Amino acid sequence: MIDKTIRMNYLYDFYQALLTDKQNQYMTLYYLDDWSLGEIADHFQVSRQAVYDNIKRTEALLEEYEEKLMLLQRYEKRQSLYKKLASIIQNNGSPDTMIEIIASLEKLE
Amino acid sequence: MIDKTIRMNYLYDFYQALLTDKQNQYMTLYYLDDWSLGEIADHFQVSRQAVYDNIKRTEALLEEYEEKLMLLQRYEKRQSLYKKLASIIQNNGSPDTMIEIIASLEKLE
Numbered sequence: 001m002i003d004k005t006i007r008m009n010y011l012y013d014f015y016q017a018l019l020t021d022k023q024n025q026y027m028t029l030y031y032l033d034d035w036s037l038g039e040i041a042d043h044f045q046v047s048r049q050a051v052y053d054n055i056k057r058t059e060a061l062l063e064e065y066e067e068k069l070m071l072l073q074r075y076e077k078r079q080s081l082y083k084k085l086a087s088i089i090q091n092n093g094s095p096d097t098m099i100e101i102i103a104s105l106e107k108l109e
Numbered sequence: 110m111i112d113k114t115i116r117m118n119y120l121y122d123f124y125q126a127l128l129t130d131k132q133n134q135y136m137t138l139y140y141l142d143d144w145s146l147g148e149i150a151d152h153f154q155v156s157r158q159a160v161y162d163n164i165k166r167t168e169a170l171l172e173e174y175e176e177k178l179m180l181l182q183r184y185e186k187r188q189s190l191y192k193k194l195a196s197i198i199q200n201n202g203s204p205d206t207m208i209e210i211i212a213s214l215e216k217l218e
Contacts, residue, residue, distance in 0.1 A: 014218065017177035068126035071180075075218060078187075082215050089207045098198045098207075102191050109123065109184060 005031065007072075011062040014071040023058045030055055074108060081105050114140065116181075120171040123180040132167045139164055183217060190214050 012027050019027070029035040029043075030051075037055075041048040066072055085101045088094070121136050128136070138144040138152075139160075146164075150157040175181055194210045197203070 015178075069124075069178075069180075071178075071218075079215060082211050086208055086211045089204050089211075092204070095198050095201075099195055102195045102198075106188060106191050109180075 008059060008062065010072050010075075011066055014075070015062050015065045015069075018065060019058065019061070023054065023061075026051060026054050027058055078105065078108060081108075117168060117171065119181050119184075120175055123184070124171050124174045124178075127174060128167060128170070132163065132170075135160060135163050136167055187214060187217060 008027075008031055012031060016024055016027070026040060029040050030037070035043075037048050037051050040051045044051070081101055081104060085098060088098055088101070117136075117140055121140060125133055125136070135149060138149050139146070144152075146157050146160050149160045153160070190210055190213060194207060197207055197210070
């Protein structure tokens with residue numbers, strides 16, 4: 001399990017187009033620009049609790065999207081196959097094995 | 110531009126997890142099982158127009174998801190790079206070119 005902040009950054013990257021403007025603003029400030037909940041609350045003149053609730057709900061929503069579409073999971077699977085393939089090429093490995101890996105990649109969505 | 114039925118089948122494949130049960134039922138019967146609008150209407154005891162409207166709305170929704178997440182577009186891009194890579198391997202092409210293609214693939218989401 002990767003660290004939560006890294007995971008949220010990835011999930012946000014994959015699913016941000018499905019979020020509302022407000023959700024996007026809070027997530028960008030909190031996760032990408034590293035603002036505190038208090039700083040975001042001051043900036044938008046809302047309570048710290050309101051910002052906290054919004055971000056928690058957005059995090060849950062991102063996990064829901066990942067459960068349904070598995071974009072991060074599929075991305076990691078592809079990246080791992082790319083690494084494997086590159087290593088075989090760099091070590092002058094068997095072309096048949098290379099083609100097998102590509103066949104696995106082609107079957108992934 | 111690929112044929113509309115093929116495109117809808119692909120989009121449905123990528124985004125069905127984001128649809129409601131009813132949207133999924135109608136789309137499966139219409140696009141995968143090839144039922145007519147009239148047959149679906151009879152089966153659910155609703156009007157043909159209601160089925161038509163529901164399917165049209167779902168098609169528009171699938172296109173909206175594709176505009177936001179571009180899963181089909183990215184899938185096609187990857188498939189085309191896999192084909193290119195497989196062809197280079199089968200023709201004993203340059204390992205440097207193979208590694209370059211993998212680098213392009215790694216950068217795609």
